[in-house]
Amino acid sequence: MLEIIDASVDFGPVRAVDDVSLDLPGGEVVAVLGPSGCGKSTLLRAVAGLEPLAAGQIRWDGADLAGVPTHRRGFALMFQDGQLFAHQSVGANVGYALRIRRRPRREITERVEELLGLVGLAGYADRAPATLSGGERQRVALARALAVEPRLLLLDEPLSALDAALRERLAGDLREILTSTGTTALFVTHDHDEAFAVADRIALMRAGRLVQAGTLAEVWEHPRDAEAAAFIGYATVLSGAAADLVLGAAGLPGGARVALRRSAVQVVREGPLRGRVLSSRLTPEATRLEVEVEGVGQVAAVLGDGVPPPGPGHQVRLRVRPERLAVIGDDS
Amino acid sequence: MKRTAALVALAAVPVLFLGVFFVLPVSGMVGLGLVSDGRFAPGEALEVLGRARVHRVLWFTVWAAALATAITLLLGIPAAYVLHRLDFPGRTVLRAAFMVPFVLPTVVVGIAFKHLFAGALAGLALDGTPVPIIAAMVFFNLAVVVRTVGTSWESLDPRPAEAAAALGAGGWRVFRTITLPALRTSIVSAATVVFLFCSTAFGIVLILGGLRYATIETEIYLLTTAHFDLPAAAALCLLQLFVVTLLLYAAHRARAAAPVPVERRAPGARRIRRTDLPAVLAAGVALVLIAFPVLDLVTGSLRHDGNWSLANYRALDQVGQGSLVEASVIEALVNSLRTAFDATWLALLIGGLVSVIVTRRSHSPTERRVRAGLDGFFMLPLGVSAVTLGFGFLITLDEPPVNFRDSPMLVPIAQALVALPLVVRTLAPVLAGIDDRQRQAAASLGASPLRTVLTIDLAVITRPLLAASGFAFAISLGEFGATSFLSRVDHPTLPVLIFRLLGTPGSHNYGMALAAAVVLAATTAAVMLLVERLRVPGVGGF
Numbered sequence: 001m002l003e004i005i006d007a008s009v010d011f012g013p014v015r016a017v018d019d020v021s022l023d024l025p026g027g028e029v030v031a032v033l034g035p036s037g038c039g040k041s042t043l044l045r046a047v048a049g050l051e052p053l054a055a056g057q058i059r060w061d062g063a064d065l066a067g068v069p070t071h072r073r074g075f076a077l078m079f080q081d082g083q084l085f086a087h088q089s090v091g092a093n094v095g096y097a098l099r100i101r102r103r104p105r106r107e108i109t110e111r112v113e114e115l116l117g118l119v120g121l122a123g124y125a126d127r128a129p130a131t132l133s134g135g136e137r138q139r140v141a142l143a144r145a146l147a148v149e150p151r152l153l154l155l156d157e158p159l160s161a162l163d164a165a166l167r168e169r170l171a172g173d174l175r176e177i178l179t180s181t182g183t184t185a186l187f188v189t190h191d192h193d194e195a196f197a198v199a200d201r202i203a204l205m206r207a208g209r210l211v212q213a214g215t216l217a218e219v220w221e222h223p224r225d226a227e228a229a230a231f232i233g234y235a236t237v238l239s240g241a242a243a244d245l246v247l248g249a250a251g252l253p254g255g256a257r258v259a260l261r262r263s264a265v266q267v268v269r270e271g272p273l274r275g276r277v278l279s280s281r282l283t284p285e286a287t288r289l290e291v292e293v294e295g296v297g298q299v300a301a302v303l304g305d306g307v308p309p310p311g312p313g314h315q316v317r318l319r320v321r322p323e324r325l326a327v328i329g330d331d332s
Numbered sequence: 333m334k335r336t337a338a339l340v341a342l343a344a345v346p347v348l349f350l351g352v353f354f355v356l357p358v359s360g361m362v363g364l365g366l367v368s369d370g371r372f373a374p375g376e377a378l379e380v381l382g383r384a385r386v387h388r389v390l391w392f393t394v395w396a397a398a399l400a401t402a403i404t405l406l407l408g409i410p411a412a413y414v415l416h417r418l419d420f421p422g423r424t425v426l427r428a429a430f431m432v433p434f435v436l437p438t439v440v441v442g443i444a445f446k447h448l449f450a451g452a453l454a455g456l457a458l459d460g461t462p463v464p465i466i467a468a469m470v471f472f473n474l475a476v477v478v479r480t481v482g483t484s485w486e487s488l489d490p491r492p493a494e495a496a497a498a499l500g501a502g503g504w505r506v507f508r509t510i511t512l513p514a515l516r517t518s519i520v521s522a523a524t525v526v527f528l529f530c531s532t533a534f535g536i537v538l539i540l541g542g543l544r545y546a547t548i549e550t551e552i553y554l555l556t557t558a559h560f561d562l563p564a565a566a567a568l569c570l571l572q573l574f575v576v577t578l579l580l581y582a583a584h585r586a587r588a589a590a591p592v593p594v595e596r597r598a599p600g601a602r603r604i605r606r607t608d609l610p611a612v613l614a615a616g617v618a619l620v621l622i623a624f625p626v627l628d629l630v631t632g633s634l635r636h637d638g639n640w641s642l643a644n645y646r647a648l649d650q651v652g653q654g655s656l657v658e659a660s661v662i663e664a665l666v667n668s669l670r671t672a673f674d675a676t677w678l679a680l681l682i683g684g685l686v687s688v689i690v691t692r693r694s695h696s697p698t699e700r701r702v703r704a705g706l707d708g709f710f711m712l713p714l715g716v717s718a719v720t721l722g723f724g725f726l727i728t729l730d731e732p733p734v735n736f737r738d739s740p741m742l743v744p745i746a747q748a749l750v751a752l753p754l755v756v757r758t759l760a761p762v763l764a765g766i767d768d769r770q771r772q773a774a775a776s777l778g779a780s781p782l783r784t785v786l787t788i789d790l791a792v793i794t795r796p797l798l799a800a801s802g803f804a805f806a807i808s809l810g811e812f813g814a815t816s817f818l819s820r821v822d823h824p825t826l827p828v829l830i831f832r833l834l835g836t837p838g839s840h841n842y843g844m845a846l847a848a849a850v851v852l853a854a855t856t857a858a859v860m861l862l863v864e865r866l867r868v869p870g871v872g873g874f
Contacts, residue, residue, distance in 0.1 A: 012697050050772055052695065070775035071784075077776035083769045087791045096787070097777035148778065 001025045002047065002152055002186070007056035009042050016042040018208035019056070024152075029178050029185045031199035033192060035231065039208040040188045044154050047186060048077050060151070076150035080157040082141035084129040090116070090140050091125030097148040115143040118177060135166045142174070146181060153178070153185040159194055171197040192233045196220075204228050223326055229259035234326065235300045236260045242296040247327070249273050250320040257328040262288065264324035265301040267310065271319035275301075277310045293318060336699045339689065343706050346685045353745050354713055357724025358573075364727060365566030377567035386551070386568070393547040396462060397530035400469035404526050405519065407470065407621070408477025410614035416482035418608060419601035426619070427478075428864075433622055434475035435860040437810025438535030439827040440849045441468050443834060444629040446539055447846060452628055462545055468536045471625060473526040474618055480525070484518035503607055524583040532576060532717050535812040535827070539834060548572045549719045553816065556723060566727075569720045576717055629853075633846035637839075644847035652844050654836030657829070658822045661848040664829040665855070671825055672808035674744035675751060679804040680797070682748065683755030686710045688789075690756075691763040710756070718750050718813030726817045743825065746814040751804040758800040762793055795866050802863035806856050826852045 002024040009017040017039040024030050032040040045051045047058055049070040058065045065073060076097070084093050091112050098108045116122050119139040129137060138158060145153055158174065159167045175198045178185050189195050195202055196216055203213040204224070212224040223229035226237040237259045238246055244254035246265075249272040265273075267289060275293035280303075282288075287303035289310075301318060303309055310316050365377045380386060415427050433441065445468040449459040458464060488511070496510045512519075534549040541547075546554060548568055555565040604612065636643035648661040659667070690707045694700035713721075725746055766788060774784045812827040819828040826848060833845035 045772075048772070048776055050775075069781075070772065071778050071780050073776075074778070075776060077773060079769050079773060083767065083773040085770065085774075085787065085791070096774070096779075100778045100783060144777065154776070 001061065002184070003057075003059040003062075004043070004047065005057045005059065007043070007046060007058060008054045009039070009046050009051050010054040011042075015054070016208055017046065020205070020208075020210045021056075022203055022210060022213060024184060024186055026184050027182050028200045029175070029183075029187060029198060030201045030203060031187045031189055031195035032203045032205055033189055033195045033232070034205035036190055038205045040190075040205045041156055043205070044077075044156055044186060044188045047152075048075055048154050049073050050077075074148075074150055075152040075154055076145035076148070077154045078138075078141050078145045078156065078158050081161050082129075082137040084137055084140055084144070086129055088129075089125065090121070090127045090129060090132070093129065093140055094125075094143045094147055096144060101148060111147065112143075115147055116140075118146070118181075119143045120173065134162050135170055138162065138170065139173075142177065146177075146183065149181070149183075151184065153183050155185060155187040157189055158187070160189065160191065167191075167194065168197070174198050192231065195232075202232075204231065206231075221326055223259060223328055225328060226257060226259070229326060229328060233261070234259035235262045237328070238296065238299075245273070245295050246320055246325070249318075250322040250325060252322060252327065259326045259328055260299060260320075261324045262300045263302045264321055265291070265293070265299050265318050266304045266321060267291070267301055267307055267316045268304040268319050269307060269317065271317040273318040273320070275316055275318055277312050277314045277316055279312055280309060282309075291316065291318065335695050336702060339692075339699060339702060339706075342685060343689050343702075346682045346689070346710065347706070349682050350709065350713070353725075353729075353749060354716075354721075357721065357728045358716060360728030361566050361569050361720065361724040364562055365570050368563075376563055377570060380564040380567040381571065383564075389546045389548060389551045390571075392462070392545055393531050396466055396469070396545075396547070397527050397533075400466045400473070400530045401523055401527045403466070404470045404473045404477055405523055407614055407618040408474050408522070409481055409519065410611040411474065411618045412478045412482035412485055413611050414608070414615040415478060416486045417601055418604050418612075420604055423601075429619070430478050430622060431475050431864075432626070432857065433471050434473070435806060435856055436472075436853050437812065437827050437856055438472070438533070439539065439810070439812050439830050440629070440853045440856075441472055441625075442536045442539030443830060443845060443849045444468075444625040445471070445536070446834070447632045448625050448628045451632060460542065460544070462541075464540045465533075465537055465545060467621070468540060468625075469530045469533060471621055472533075472536065473529055474622065476526050476529070477519075477522045480522040481515060481518050484515060488514055521583065524579065528576070528579045528583060531579070532572070532719075534717075534719055534816075535831075538816075539831065548575070549717060549813065552719050552723055556726070556817065562727060565723060569723055572717055572720055626853075629846060630850055633843070633850045636843055644843040647840070647844050648847060648851070650844075652833050652836065652841045653838050654832070654841065657832050657836060657841070659824055659829060661826070661829060661844060661851065664824050664826045664848075665851065667823055668809055668826040668852075669855075671744050671747065672805045674741065675747035675808035675811075676801050676804045678744060678748035679751040679755045679808075680801055683752050683759060683800065683804075684797070686752075686756050687759035687763050691760055693768050713749055713752055718746075718811065719817070721746055721749055722814035722817030725814070740823075743815055743818050744808070746818055747808040747811045748804070750811055750814055751807040754807065755800045755804055758796050758803065759793065762796045763789065766792055799863050799866045802859050802866070806859045806863070809852065809856050809859065 004020055004022040007017060007020050008015060020043060022030070032043060034040045042051055046053055049065065049068060053066065060073075085096070088096070094112045094115050095108045098111060103111075112125055113122065116124055119142055121136060121139050121143070124132075124136070124140070129140065132140065138161075142158070159170055162170060171194050178198070187195070187198060199216065201213065201215050202219045204211040204219065206227065211228050212219060219232065223232060223234065226239075229237050237257060239257040243256065243258045246258055246260070247254045247256070263286070273293050273296070275291040278290040278292055278298065280287055280289040287309050289301045289303065290298060291301045292298050366372060366374050368376055411430065415423065415430065445464045446459075449456070449464045492514070493506050493510045496506045501509065531547065532549055533547060534553070537545065537547045538550045538553065541550060543554070548571060552565045552568045552572070555561045555568065633644050634640055634642070651657060651660050689703065690710060692703070694703050725742065729742065770788045771784050774787050775781075779787060810827060811825075812831070815825055815828055816831065819825055824832065830845050830848050830852065833841045833848065
């Protein structure tokens with residue numbers, strides 16, 4: 001397993017990664033989630049051996065990796081834009097690591113076909129990378145990275161360069177491929193949907209520091225602070241009297257801050273809260289509203305089933321669904 | 333720390349090479365100019381710069397170069413338009429023809445114009461005036477303007493011009509208010525380069541100017557070899573160093589001002605219209621200027637004693653007459669090829685190392701500082717003319733601690749230094765263009781550093797490397813400025829032998845020189861043709 005212990009990375013006077021500790025047990029997929037510039041890619045590069053540590057340790061199965069160059073670590077790295085070798089065919093790209101390890105030619109050919117099949121590109125071996133679409137290129141990059149069954153796969157925003165629909169599909173495929181091959185993977189992204197779609201565990205990073213780490217459920221249900229909640233996709237964070245009011249409406253004890261998803265507040269025929277509709281908009285999923293709730297302020301809400309859509313200015317009743325909010329523990 | 337150490341180890345070879353073969357000669361030359369009896373005495377140098385003859389030389393250098401630059405632009409811009417915007421049969425061939433003069437060795441150009449003005453155009457009585465010198469400068473530099481301006485004209489978005497026309501602007505007005513401003517940076521850039529080449533012209537001026545018309549470069553040569561006035565030569569070298577650095581800085585500024593190329597809708601070439609007539613005429617004049625001297629040289633080499641004959645070529649394996657002529661043309665050609673071979677691998681080795689060093693990404697502040705320092709150091713040879721270099725070699729490398737006087741490597745080393753900036757300019761951008769993450773991807777897949785270089789760098793650099801070799805080889809074949817100082821009498825390169833044959837009276841020698849010039853031109857052109865076939869973008873562009 002991978003252990004990152006109190007690791008720091010400096011870029012000149014700037015500390016890009018600050019005292020980060022993170023464990024990655026074998027066979028798990030961990031997503032490091034954070035806004036751009038938070039140091040998550042730098043952490044990944046440090047694990048790959050591409051950035052030197054200013055302090056701390058990175059260990060694999062207990063052995064310190066300091067001084068082990070990238071090519072001896074056995075960690076495959078996959079980039080945002082694939083970084084296929086343009087002058088080599090798709091098959092040659094996928095077989096690159098196998099050729100370095102001097103595997104017999106027949107074995108390489110078979111393995112390349114198998115890997116291309118795994119990523120859904122069977123028969124693409126003779127194509128040139130330039131003739132592939134963005135999604136296909138990322139699939140080839142993944143196949144190339146998986147070729148020698150790396151002890152750890154490092155993925156640097158592997159889906160960010162793709163368009164939304166493709167990203168969603170590929171995220172599912174990626175998860176399936178990683179679990180079916182039992183690959184241990186460290187995965188860096190700024191997209192919370194991507195992180196939740198692919199990873200077993202999530203580590204939140206901000207300004208070089210690790211804010212929170214845990215399973216999907218742990219992080220989702222108990223974001224460490226307001227910013228963390230906002231970053232993993234909660235629409236609103238309330239505190240003080242407003243939070244108490246909302247928590248009370250959800251049947252929960254007050255005295256904490258509360259993060260609300262868009263669908264946490266629902267316009268219904270009868271409910272504990274009152275509010276005035278500011279705007280409403282029909283989306284494929286639901287009717288989304290902005291509501292000025294008495295004693296709470298402006299929050300996002302959705303229309304409950306069977307309720308006629310109210311226009312702007314209408315008075316409505318609302319309820320709060322406890323399974324769609326998160327109580328933020330430390331009210332600091 | 334380890335990376336910085338590796339960087340220093342990698343840099344050791346080029347640093348040592350440039351230290352011995354560049355810093356030492358140049359500082360020796362500076363010392364000779366400014367230090368007298370162990371004391372700093374710039375008075376002597378100032379005295380040299382105050383001489384009337386030096387003033388004449390300086391003035392001639394400036395006005396001849398300025399006039400030649402103006403004429404080159406006047407003929408080159410219409411030619412660029414005709415060759416890059418108009419469509420007519422034979423366009424590709426004509427474009428190639430316009431590139432020929434630039435790859436000809438300066439000695440060949442000099443002898444071609446000498447033959448032209450002393451032979452076919454003798455009736456004009458212009459031989460011995462500045463006219464042949466300026467004509468030869470224009471001949472030599474038209475390619476620079478056509479290539480630089482033409483390429484930028486070709487990719488010019490036609491829509492602003494169309495918009496202006498739709499607003500009521502006539503053809504000339506569109507050109508003056510829209511097209512010309514859009515081409516401004518490329519024209520300025522070309523003009524600076526042409527002026528630099530003209531003001532540092534050596535071979536052409538030495539052959540055509542004789543003792544009367546001299547530029548700073550030829551004056552340095554004359555002071556050294558004819559008058560043995562080394563302190564005066566050193567003072568002029570200092571002046572030249574200053575002027576060239578200034579011009580290079582101007583050229584750099586002109587290039588840096590060029591806007592970032594964006595993807596533009598490049599128009600197709602169109603057929604010739606009646607309004608294109610002035611441009612076509614100017615291009616025609618330029619074509620005559622290019623074709624006539626070359627054809628005249630070739631026909632001249634085929635005439636002997638007033639008859640058509642191959643006698644000049646049959647004489648190539650014989651030694652000409654005269655005290656300074658101790659080798660046959662064939663021997664000199666073999667010398668040249670050998671020298672060029674050595675100069676090429678040297679230039680590639682040093683230039684390759686330099687390119688790798690300056691383009692790799694730094695990982696620590698120390699490494700970045702070391703790299704920036706090396707980067708600046710490696711750019712130094714750019715500011716020094718070949719003549720200055722040859723002079724510096726002559727005065728510093730012939731005594732301990734570094735005695736290379738009789739080394740057969742002296743000439744190749746000097747030529748390698750002359751070719752070095754070009755090699756670096758060809759290789760460094762390609763290496764810098766490689767995404768570092770490609771190397772990281774290879775490393776993460778298990779490739780060792782050596783294997784990474786083989787997979788990533790070598791795959792991309794192979795063709796530019798071949799092109800740079802060809803270029804370095806061609807430069808070395810035609811190199812005359814530095815070589816003229818260093819070549820031994822019994823072991824001349826072909827350009828040096830041609831110059832000596834010309835300087836020794838006798839029609840036998842003259843005919844032999846013409847034939848030798850044709851052989852040299854053909855050899856260089858063949859090498860350049862191979863380079864051109866590689867189609868490496870940007871090679872030889874300015």
